[in-house]
Amino acid sequence: MVGPSRPKRDGSEPDLLGEVPQPPRRRLRSALFLLLLLFVLGWALEGAKLRPGELFYGIPEIAMTIGRMLPPDFTKVTDSKSYYFPESLSPSELFLPFPVPEDKARLRQRWWDNTFPQTVVGATVETIQMALAGTFLALVVAFPVGFLAARNTSPHAAIYYGTRLVLNFLRTIPDLALGLVFVAAVGLGAFAGTIALFVHTTTVLGKLLSESVENIDEGVVEAIRATGAGYGQILAFAVLPQILPDVISFTLYRLETNIRAASVLGLIGAGGIGYLMNTSFRTFQYQEASAIVLVLILLVMVVDYASYRLRQLVV
Amino acid sequence: MTILEVKELRKSYGPPARVLRGVNLTVEQGEFLGIIGMSGAGKSTLLRCINRLIEPTSGEILIPRSVFISDADGLRVDVCKLGLGGLRLLRRRVGMIFQQFNIVKRLSVIDNVLAGGLGYQPTWRSCLRFFSPTERRHALLNLKRVGLLDHAYKRADELSGGEQQRVAIARVLMQNPAIILADEPVSNLDPKLSRAVLDILKKICIEDGITALVSLHTLDLTRQYADRILGLREGRVYFDAPTLAWSEEMVERIYEGSGSETAR
Secondary structure, X not given: OOOOOOOOOOOOOOOOOOOOOOOOOOHHHHHHHHHHHHHHHHHHXXXXXXXXXXXXXXXXXXXXXXXXXXXXXXXXXXXXXXXXXXXXXXXXXXXXXXXXXXXXXXHHHHHHHHHHHHOHHHHHHHHHHHHXXXXXXHHHHHHHHHHHOOOOOOOOHHHHHHHHHHHHHHHOOOHHHHHHHHHHHHOOOHHHHHHHHHHHHHHHHHHHHHHHHHOOOHHHHHHHHHOXXXXXXXXXXXXXXXXXXXXXXXXXXXXXXXXXXXXXXXXXXXXXOHHHHHHHHHOOOHHHHHHHHHHHHHHHHXXXXXXXXXXXXXX | OEEEEEEEXXXXXXXXXXXXXXXXXXXXXXXXXXXXXXXOXXXXXXXXXXXXXXXXXXXXXXXXXXXXXXXXXXXEEEHHHOOHHHXXXXXXXXXXXXXXXXXXXXXXXXXXXXXXXXXXXXXXXXXXXXXXXXHHHHHHHHHHHOOOHHHOOOEHHHOOHHHHHHHHHHHHHHOOOOEEEEEOOOOOOOHHHHHHHHXXXXXXXXXXXXXXXXXXXXXXXXXXXXXEEEEEEOOEEEEEEEHHHOOHHHHHHHHOOOOOOOOO
């Protein structure tokens, strides 16, 4: 078969190439592959129960829901009543860490421990704290694990395959599922959410760091080894400086992800702002809910921007 | 004094890939030995077997114990039989210079030089990148010897290729080496820089009485710097003669034959 795009030879042109190797034809294979792809796609769309009609007729309903959310009701954020400040304590006694009489100290403690986390600002702060703590703890554990799970720095093949296996297995568990497990184990609250973030982030960071370690320039390792340096010295001088930008970049990226994850974890009672948001929706306080969503969006934007600047600074 | 004797050294990566097929070699202290041969002749493998960055399959590499153990007699030990501790002691006195420089680009020049002394320092302290003022002084001194004192606190990747290789030489000097193994140290540099780097290396070797084994890719440079030239071909020593005794015919026979590569 001669396609129309192939130039026709006429006698005047000397054929310099002679017999030219033709690219292999894979048309049948491509067609079969396309067919298979279409079939899988159709199967997926069928299973997803897509009903565009209902979506279309649901548009007014969506508009109404959004309408009910507007304007956002910020009273829970701005109104001092929603913070339940203890009347017997002055603001300075409440907010400054100076010694106060024992009964007042107990009152102050109770407000900070129980009341403040229930407020929008308190829950936001708690979300940030959960993400920071979970990410930091994960980094501390993932850092050595990354070396063990990298082919070129692992002390033994068994350790390499072992850590890989554990990391890969744990990583398949979604953080929401981990949250459910830890809520059952340690009860409702930020602690359960933080451990869930910690475990999940450790597996992700461990995997990312091990890949970073495997991609380093081995020549430098060879050079440091040739000076008579030991294992720890090789890690500190040849490996660490090369992976440091990745360590910082991955950690900040996980911090951003964890802020989002910490907000969602509230839905299952594992602390953070998600709990308040859920409550507002469930009690049909849509305007209040939209205010919380806006606070959440602002929070995520601020953290994204901060980590972007931080990355620029250090990498 | 014979500082290095290699006997029947073999290295194979599985039966078909025999890189070294029985290398015999004797090096006297203070010699500047040039090694030539086509790619794949076994130059890099031979050099890396001497400090066991590559484990030889069989053979002996004999070095006087006094080279790396201070209170030792003149007896010789087989490098291939050294344990991990002994190997680290040996590596301290055997410096290596690489074709790719292999310095840590994100660290400062002086930190790279200080890394050369790692074998002499306790692990816990050096892992935190803490060095004593004496060590820092020593590093600056070595940087001065390679003419890079002004660049000490720059990041290594700010330097040119020739300068980076000089940093690598300063790093080797921190080891107080008895032997320097240089694996194509100037292959990535233009001819002018190549000469500058080799001038420094040769000068330092003469001043400190260091024995050097240097593989080079051009015959001109080898002839200019080496006292003696070793010609490797297909994993064997094909010729081993003082530089002046090398004839054109010998050179041709090193580079001729199976490969399509031509002598440069």
